Amino acid sequence: MNQNFPSSQPAVFIDRDGVLNIEAGYIHHVNDLHLIPGVANAVRRLNDLEIFSCLVSNQSGPARDYYPVSHVEALHQRLCQLLQAEAGAHLNALYYCPYLSPPEGGTNPEFSLWSTWRKPNTGMLVAAAWEHNLDLSQSFMVGDKATDVDMAHNAGCCGILVQTGFGRSVLSGAYQHHTQPDYIATDLAAAVAWICEQLGKL
Numbered sequence: 001m002n003q004n005f006p007s008s009q010p011a012v013f014i015d016r017d018g019v020l021n022i023e024a025g026y027i028h029h030v031n032d033l034h035l036i037p038g039v040a041n042a043v044r045r046l047n048d049l050e051i052f053s054c055l056v057s058n059q060s061g062p063a064r065d066y067y068p069v070s071h072v073e074a075l076h077q078r079l080c081q082l083l084q085a086e087a088g089a090h091l092n093a094l095y096y097c098p099y100l101s102p103p104e105g106g107t108n109p110e111f112s113l114w115s116t117w118r119k120p121n122t123g124m125l126v127a128a129a130w131e132h133n134l135d136l137s138q139s140f141m142v143g144d145k146a147t148d149v150d151m152a153h154n155a156g157c158c159g160i161l162v163q164t165g166f167g168r169s170v171l172s173g174a175y176q177h178h179t180q181p182d183y184i185a186t187d188l189a190a191a192v193a194w195i196c197e198q199l200g201k202l
């Protein structure tokens with residue numbers, strides 16, 4: 001055993017649409033991406049505590065032929081710029097899944113496939129853990145969909161549902177399916193406050 005192997009760290013995984021930025025369906029124009037109030041400060045709080053924060057997002061636009069991967073990257077560039085401008089905040093890593101199976105609506109042959117990266121599968125979390133030495137059993141996933149909570153549980157993470165985006169519709173039973181989050185938070189800022197408590201970092 002390699003004694004020099006650094007101990008792995010917890011992470012906070014954060015969904016994009018409806019958690020960081022205002023849910024607006026498929027965003028075809030970069031300038032239509034807007035942060036939810038308070039999220040930049042919430043990410044900054046994680047940064048200040050040196051807690052690894054990582055975006056994990058299903059982005060099936062390329063598979064649906066709505067726009068190319070370069071557009072998803074441009075949206076992420078704007079997201080990062082807004083976080084930086086508002087609170088000097090940054091994400092430590094960003095993962096997204098551009099793939100979608102044909103039965104689910106994938107039409108662009110390059111991206112129309114079953115992928116272990118598509119939530120609620122755990123591929124993005126496993127890749128992040130492998131590449132950044134993260135301890136998934138000590139990590140948190142913050143999302144606004146049942147599939148975010150499902151992915152968290154599939155990977156052994158703590159699953160937090162926020163009430164922004166689709167969160168309230170999930171809780172009322174109007175959207176997706178029933179899920180049992182480990183914690184329900186008003187928004188990302190409230191989720192981060194709870195996470196800091198759990199990690200003993202107040």
Ligand SMILES: [Mg+2]
Nearest residue numbers: 015017018144
């Ligand atoms: Mg979402």
